[in-house]
Amino acid sequence: MVPFILASDSVSLFPFGLAPITLDSSHVNFAAVVEAIKARDFDTAIELASIASFVNKVTEGNVTVTEAGVTFKGQPISGYLADKMVVFLRNGLPIEHYCRFLDNLMANPSMTSRSELFLFLEAADLPITPDGHFLAYKAVRSDFKDKHSGTFDNSPGNIHVMARHDVDDDRNKTCSYGFHAAAYEYAKNFMSGDGKMVAVKINPAHVVSVPSDYGNQKLRCTSYEVMFEVPGAADIFKGKPLYEDTHAPFDDEDRDYLFWLGDKD
Numbered sequence: 001m002v003p004f005i006l007a008s009d010s011v012s013l014f015p016f017g018l019a020p021i022t023l024d025s026s027h028v029n030f031a032a033v034v035e036a037i038k039a040r041d042f043d044t045a046i047e048l049a050s051i052a053s054f055v056n057k058v059t060e061g062n063v064t065v066t067e068a069g070v071t072f073k074g075q076p077i078s079g080y081l082a083d084k085m086v087v088f089l090r091n092g093l094p095i096e097h098y099c100r101f102l103d104n105l106m107a108n109p110s111m112t113s114r115s116e117l118f119l120f121l122e123a124a125d126l127p128i129t130p131d132g133h134f135l136a137y138k139a140v141r142s143d144f145k146d147k148h149s150g151t152f153d154n155s156p157g158n159i160h161v162m163a164r165h166d167v168d169d170d171r172n173k174t175c176s177y178g179f180h181a182a183a184y185e186y187a188k189n190f191m192s193g194d195g196k197m198v199a200v201k202i203n204p205a206h207v208v209s210v211p212s213d214y215g216n217q218k219l220r221c222t223s224y225e226v227m228f229e230v231p232g233a234a235d236i237f238k239g240k241p242l243y244e245d246t247h248a249p250f251d252d253e254d255r256d257y258l259f260w261l262g263d264k265d
Helices: 028-038 040-049 050-060 080-090 097-103 111-124 182-191 233-238
Strands: 003-005 012-015 022-026 063-067 070-072 075-077 134-140 160-162 177-184 197-201 207-208 218-221 222-227
Touching: 003 028, 012 028, 012 040, 028 040, 040 233, 050 182, 063 080, 063 097, 070 080, 080 097, 080 111, 111 207, 111 218, 134 182, 134 207, 134 222, 177 182, 177 222
Parallel strands: none
Antiparallel strands: 003 012, 012 022, 063 070, 070 075, 134 177, 134 197, 160 222, 177 218, 197 222, 207 218
């Protein structure tokens, strides 16, 4: 047993041989730490109370995040994502999805692809999922088939994959080979008639290029999973407002498992 002090809005742990750990109710893992203490699982409580230990576990030791910055396999990481992760850490916000995202991103074999993806994410302001992937959008036909060839079924639940060498990695070729996905506004403008829009989940390791046109708001990738049809998208062509908050075209249930990249500073 590890000595502890538990109050309604804080908890302190005094593990033997380690510095005391105190967290308040704003900590991302506060509820989970309390439950672990109640279950007398003090190893888990200590792990969850320490962001560093928690991140180490969910990324199998690849990612570390401290006030000093972010590293991947011991190498310092700088830029947009690293800055976000440090801000989230300082504010007690969840960062494990960012850590998994970084882990997946670094599995992308192309440094150019990794750099271009940040251009897309910053321009599109898209959500990251708990498994470290991200959501984007596709405009499709009324039967969910792709608009270009009409051969790929984009009904929710379907997964499409192609070889990486079949995807054009030249960002200056704005219309070329590969699976395409886009920011919401771009996909909305690509809709026509009685078409539909779907949200797709993409692993950052599978991104190949971000075409230079349209403000970096579309990308080419090797694979994606269709998650759900975006509700109300067809109303765009009926003169109806899609949502009062067009920045987040999801209902509350969808929103529960998403982490917005750009609006949680």
